[in-house]
Amino acid sequence: xSNAARPSSKTIQADQAVAGxxxxxxxxxxxxxxxxxxxxDLVAAEVPRLRDRVRTFLATLQRMHPDLPLVVMSALxxxxxxxxxxEAMALGIPLIVSLPFAVESYEQDFESAESRHAFRALxxxxxxxxLPWLPGDGPDTVRLDSARRAAHYARLGVFICAHCHVLLALxxxxxxxxxGGTAQVVEFHHWDIMPGFTSGNENQxxxxxxxxxxxxxxxxxxxxxxEGAPESGMQPLEEGWFTTDESTPRxxxxxxxxxxxxxxxxxxxxxxxxxxKQIRAQAWSLLPADTPQAVAPVLKTVDTMFMAxxxxxxxxxxxxxxxxxxxYTLAALMGLAxxxxxxxxxxxxxxxxFLAFFLGGLLVYRLADRRAWHRKYLDYRALAEGxxxxxxWVSAGVTSGRNxxxxxxxxxxxxxxxxxxxxNVMRYTGRLSDxxxxxxxxxxxxxxEWVGERSGNGQLAYYERKAKExxxxxxxxxxxxATCLWSGIxxxxxxxxxxxxxxxxxxxxxxxxxxxxxxxxxxxxxxxxKRAEKELIKQYLFMxxxxxxxxRRLHDASSDxxxxxxxxxxxxxxxxxxxxxxxxHRERPLDHGRMN
Numbered sequence: 001x002s003n004a005a006r007p008s009s010k011t012i013q014a015d016q017a018v019a020g021x022x023x024x025x026x027x028x029x030x031x032x033x034x035x036x037x038x039x040x041d042l043v044a045a046e047v048p049r050l051r052d053r054v055r056t057f058l059a060t061l062q063r064m065h066p067d068l069p070l071v072v073m074s075a076l077x078x079x080x081x082x083x084x085x086x087e088a089m090a091l092g093i094p095l096i097v098s099l100p101f102a103v104e105s106y107e108q109d110f111e112s113a114e115s116r117h118a119f120r121a122l123x124x125x126x127x128x129x130x131l132p133w134l135p136g137d138g139p140d141t142v143r144l145d146s147a148r149r150a151a152h153y154a155r156l157g158v159f160i161c162a163h164c165h166v167l168l169a170l171x172x173x174x175x176x177x178x179x180g181g182t183a184q185v186v187e188f189h190h191w192d193i194m195p196g197f198t199s200g201n202e203n204q205x206x207x208x209x210x211x212x213x214x215x216x217x218x219x220x221x222x223x224x225x226x227e228g229a230p231e232s233g234m235q236p237l238e239e240g241w242f243t244t245d246e247s248t249p250r251x252x253x254x255x256x257x258x259x260x261x262x263x264x265x266x267x268x269x270x271x272x273x274x275x276x277k278q279i280r281a282q283a284w285s286l287l288p289a290d291t292p293q294a295v296a297p298v299l300k301t302v303d304t305m306f307m308a309x310x311x312x313x314x315x316x317x318x319x320x321x322x323x324x325x326x327x328y329t330l331a332a333l334m335g336l337a338x339x340x341x342x343x344x345x346x347x348x349x350x351x352x353x354f355l356a357f358f359l360g361g362l363l364v365y366r367l368a369d370r371r372a373w374h375r376k377y378l379d380y381r382a383l384a385e386g387x388x389x390x391x392x393w394v395s396a397g398v399t400s401g402r403n404x405x406x407x408x409x410x411x412x413x414x415x416x417x418x419x420x421x422x423x424n425v426m427r428y429t430g431r432l433s434d435x436x437x438x439x440x441x442x443x444x445x446x447x448x449e450w451v452g453e454r455s456g457n458g459q460l461a462y463y464e465r466k467a468k469e470x471x472x473x474x475x476x477x478x479x480x481x482a483t484c485l486w487s488g489i490x491x492x493x494x495x496x497x498x499x500x501x502x503x504x505x506x507x508x509x510x511x512x513x514x515x516x517x518x519x520x521x522x523x524x525x526x527x528x529x530k531r532a533e534k535e536l537i538k539q540y541l542f543m544x545x546x547x548x549x550x551x552r553r554l555h556d557a558s559s560d561x562x563x564x565x566x567x568x569x570x571x572x573x574x575x576x577x578x579x580x581x582x583x584x585h586r587e588r589p590l591d592h593g594r595m596n
Contacts (some may be wrong), residue, residue, distance in 0.1 A: 025071060025094050025127055028276070028304050029269040030425045032061060032068040032262065033096070034088075035164025037157060037185040038080020038171060041224040047083065049237055050170060053219050054087045057168070057239070062091070064254075067266035073098055073164050073431075075156060076122050078115055080170035080182075080221070085122050095126035096431065098160055100152035102130055105139045129435050131159060147179075154180030154197040161189040163431045165262075165424050167216045169242075172223055173231035190214045190244045213423070215258055216242040218250075257418070264379070264421035271376070272308045275315065283307035286391050286449065292441035295395045298432045302391040305429045309384040316377035323368040330361040332523045339516060378585050383422045385578040388450075389571040390430055396446035397438025398568045419582075443563055447554050451547055451570070459574075460547035467540035474537060477524055484521035491517070535584055539577060546573050 025031070042050065062070055072088040073096040074081045085095055099106050103123070110116045134151060142149040157180050161167060167189045169182060176183035179196045188194040191214075220230050220238040230236060241251050248255075272279065286303045287296060334357040341350035368374065392398075436442075452458015495502075550570045557563045 025096070026069050027301075028272055028279070028308050029069065030265050030305070030428055031071040032065055032166070032265070033071045033073055033164045033428055033431075034058070034061070034084075035160040035167045036072060036074040036081050036084045037160065037167060037169050037182050038084070039182055039221065039223050040077055040079035040081075041228070042079050042083070042170070043222045043224050043228070043236075046221055046236055050080075050219065050221060051083060051087055053237060053239055054084050054168070054170075055091065057217060057219070058088060058091055058093060061166075062093075065262055065266055067269045068262060069094075071096055071428075073160055075099060075160070076119050078110065082118065082122065083170070084168060089122070089125065095122065096129065097123055097126040098129045098131070098156060098163075098431075100131055100149075100156040101133055101137075101142060102139065103128070105142055108143065129159075129432060131156060131435055132437060150179040151197065152180075154184070154194055156180070157185035158188055158194060158198065161185060161213075163427045165215065165427065169216055169218050170221050171218060172228070173218070173220055173234045186216055186218075186242075189216055213420070214244045218242040260418050261421045261424065264418060265424055267376075268309075268312075268380070268383075268421070268425070271312055271380075275312065278315075279308050279311045283311040286388065288449070292395075292439065292445050294439045295436065295442040295445065298436045299391055299395055301432060302387055302394065302429045305425060306384055306387040306391060309380045309387060309425075313377055313380035313384050316373045316380060319371075319373045320368065320377050323364050323373065326364050327361045328523055330357045330364075332520065333357045334361075335523070336516060378582055379419070379422065382419070382578055382582045383425055386422060386426055386575065387429060389574050390426055390433075392446040392450040392567065393571050394430070394433040394436060395442040396564055396567050397436070397442060398564050398571065438560075438564075440560060443560055443567075446567060447563065450567070451551050451554060453551070458547070460544065460551055463540050463544035463547060467537060467544055470537045470540060474534060480524045481521045484517040488517040539581060543574070543577055546570065546577075 058070060058072075070088075070091075070093045072085060072093055074085045074088075076082050076085055076097055085097075088095060107116055107119065110119055131152070134148070134155065137148055137152070142152060167186065169186050171182045171186060174183060175187075177195070178184065180194075184194050188198070192198065218238075218240060220234045220236055222228050222230060222236050241254055243249055243251075243255060245255065284307065286306055287299055291299065334354055337350045337354040337357060340347050341354065448458070450458060452460050547570070550566055553566045554563055557566060
């Protein structure tokens, strides 16, 4: 074997790691995905210390976030990409290999047999995502046209940024105009702009938004070229967090907002593990048995996470509703105890009952608040609905029409920054979608299962059914209020007409009824306000109309392109409505101190 073809010791270590140390990607939990960008021409003298820095960084994340399994996403290019992947393998961290195009064309970047062997050793152990050719391109164009090849690398950098939670950059810190280069990838991760590739994105709202998608861990390195020293003011092997924060863009410690986002992700994983048996036995799937095989493997990732989020949302919704009913029932009993204590002699025990009911309600509230039932119900429901849209968009081959935007980008962008954990889940579940070519089977599946018919199982039938149910509940609230009002008036009139012709005991009873009836109506009205019954009727009617219009437009559409445009508009409307739903309910938390 020649020296060029002989594997290095590091390659042999990689081969051994592949044989038995690398676990599969987590299926029903969200990992912490570390995307990689960096220079190919590292300085050999710095490489051992760069390895130490990378290994320490990954091990520290593992220690800091034990409930978030780490995953590294790398293109396995020579230099920084491959260095990080090798250190990840040594720590037992699984790999996602994302390639700009078909692997046969990609391997042409590696001149030596040793380099190709090292690439294949890592490649064979990973989940591989080959991005499709850009329109008009193929193996010949990217081999002969460097500009077209650079465009694919720019698209790859955008893809890695869009589907990772932390971008690990082995970078000299210098700006560069090279399309798809490390400097531009870092800039895109911060600002969603890559000159020459993301034209039109500058006007998108997320360009100016502060969110969780800009987190970079920067390890400074030199480059093996003339004037290859790092940017002025930086020293090789310096490291730290780098964000778009105006006051402290660089810090040694992970900024607090990102810690909270990662903790929410870990909390979701813990809930999934705690209820895994029930989820597997009871959760409802978006994928029926006749799901087209052309899309089923890719949709499975989204569906598995949807099943967990949907089951957990229902689980915590039940607890919230039980807590809410208990608190309002105890509030009504407190009112009755107070009325009985003030209007009847010899019922001092009512004061103790009043206190007992208050403490019982406080205990329920504290339990629900401590275990975050309300927040988890809302967060997990929002996640499930986001994943529903993502699933059907992926199936239908819906794209945003821009090179860099994905289903998760604008979802909940206007809400609390901590909700970024939901977008982080969608970043992971959507990683396979860009490699899925559009298919008529997938488009038909999305229209059938998502929109459905008015008498079927789609969202059209769901929203029409829920609107009817909420109208019924609203009518019950109105009937209770009207009954109590007119009954109270009748008791008052009866008391006036009878005057002194009734006993003191009966008069006291009438007076109690005059207090009890408004109390019952007030408690029921407060309960309805807390559940946002009237607002939900409007939302359900609006969404039913949206899905009816989508159903009609899909039926009348003249082409698959038009049908995809309809589903794109439908998904945008659904995501916006879910955001409004979440905001509305976040403003109505469980509150023991008042009834509305």
